[in-house]
Amino acid sequence: MRCDLVWHRKIGHFTINSFYWAADKIMMDYIYKGILDSLDSYIVVIEGDGVISFTNKKWGDLTEAMGATIGMDCLGKNYFDCCSMILLNPDDFITECKLQIAKLLQGENSEFVLEFSNYTINHQIWLEVTGNLLVLDQSRYVILNHSNIINRKKDRAEIEKLTLIDSVTGIANQKSFNNFYSNEWQRSMRNRIEMALLLGELEGDEIDGFQLKKVAKIFEKHARRACDLVAVLKNNQFALILGQTNSESCEFVALEIHQEILQLNLMSIEGNQISINIGISSATPTLIDTSDMLFNSVDLALRKAKSSRQQNIYSHCPTISFKAGLVMKN
Structure with missing residues (x-):
C-alpha cells in the first residue's frame, strides 16, 4: 500500500509538473504571438x-x-x-x-x-x-x-539625385558625367561600337544662370536616347556623350548646337554676344585603350577651337594627328 501510495504520489507529482510546463508553454506562445502580432x-x-x-x-x-x-x-x-x-x-x-x-x-x-x-x-x-x-x-x-x-x-534616391544634378541648369553634373561616361565606354567596348564625345565652352564675360539654362536646353534636345547624356562641367563648359555615334554624326550635332546657340543671341553684361567653341571626337574602344584617350582628344580639339580666329568647331582623332573639323565662320 505504501508502495502504491508513493507511486500514485509520484504520478501525481509528474502530472502536475507536466500541467504547469504545458501551461507555461501555452502562456509563452501566447506572449510571443502577441508581441509579434503587435509589430x-x-x-x-x-x-x-x-x-x-x-x-x-x-x-x-x-x-x-x-x-x-x-x-x-x-x-x-x-x-x-x-x-x-x-x-x-x-x-x-x-x-x-x-x-x-x-x-x-x-x-x-x-x-x-x-x-x-x-x-x-x-x-x-x-x-x-x-x-x-x-x-x-x-x-x-x-x-x-x-x-x-x-x-x-526613394528618399536615398532623391538625395543621390541631388548629388548628380547641377543646381543652376538642372542637368547632370561632373560626378554624373564621370559615371555615365565610364559606363558607356565599357558598353561600347563590349559591343565593339563607336561612341562620340562633344565638349562645348561658352565664350563671354559673366554669363548668368538664366543664360546657362537656355544653353542647357539646347544641349538636352540632342540627348534623345538612353545612351546619350548632357552634363555641365566647369568654366561654362558643357559635355554631350553620344553612344553608338560616329564622328560624322557628332560633327552634324555640333553644327546644329552651334547654330541654335547663335540664334539665341545671348548677350553678356558688357553687351558682347556670347558664342560657343566646340571640340569633338569619336572612338571605338578596345582593350588597350583607356577612356581618357577620347576625353583628352576632345579637350585638345576644344582648345584648338578656342585659340582659332577662323573656326569654332574642331575635331581630333584619338589615334592620329590633329586635323581641323568642319569650318564654322564667326
Whole structure:
C-alpha cells in the first residue's frame, strides 16, 4: 500500500509538473504571438526545412499587396514555395536566403539581412529581410522579419539625385558625367561600337544662370536616347556623350548646337554676344585603350577651337594627328 501510495504520489507529482510546463508553454506562445502580432513588420517563423510554423497578422497584408489571393494561408507551407508564388523574380532571393538560413542554423552567422524589390500593378515594394535564430524547447527556428523600405529607398534616391544634378541648369553634373561616361565606354567596348564625345565652352564675360539654362536646353534636345547624356562641367563648359555615334554624326550635332546657340543671341553684361567653341571626337574602344584617350582628344580639339580666329568647331582623332573639323565662320 505504501508502495502504491508513493507511486500514485509520484504520478501525481509528474502530472502536475507536466500541467504547469504545458501551461507555461501555452502562456509563452501566447506572449510571443502577441508581441509579434503587435509589430508593423511582416513576420514569418520557419522550421529548418523551410516549413512555416507561424505568421503574424501583418504578413497577410504583405502577401495580398504582392498579388496573393486574399486570405491566403501560409501556415504549414514551405516559405520558399510561397515566395515563388508571390515574387516576380524569386530565384536569386530564394538561393541566397537558403544559403543564409543554412549558415544561421549551423552557427556560422548570428543574423543576416537581404534586400529585394518587387513590383505589382498597384504596389512598388522593396523588402529588407532580416533573419535571426530562435531556439524553443531544443528546437531551432528562424524568424524572418520583412520590412518594406521603399520610402527609405526613394528618399536615398532623391538625395543621390541631388548629388548628380547641377543646381543652376538642372542637368547632370561632373560626378554624373564621370559615371555615365565610364559606363558607356565599357558598353561600347563590349559591343565593339563607336561612341562620340562633344565638349562645348561658352565664350563671354559673366554669363548668368538664366543664360546657362537656355544653353542647357539646347544641349538636352540632342540627348534623345538612353545612351546619350548632357552634363555641365566647369568654366561654362558643357559635355554631350553620344553612344553608338560616329564622328560624322557628332560633327552634324555640333553644327546644329552651334547654330541654335547663335540664334539665341545671348548677350553678356558688357553687351558682347556670347558664342560657343566646340571640340569633338569619336572612338571605338578596345582593350588597350583607356577612356581618357577620347576625353583628352576632345579637350585638345576644344582648345584648338578656342585659340582659332577662323573656326569654332574642331575635331581630333584619338589615334592620329590633329586635323581641323568642319569650318564654322564667326
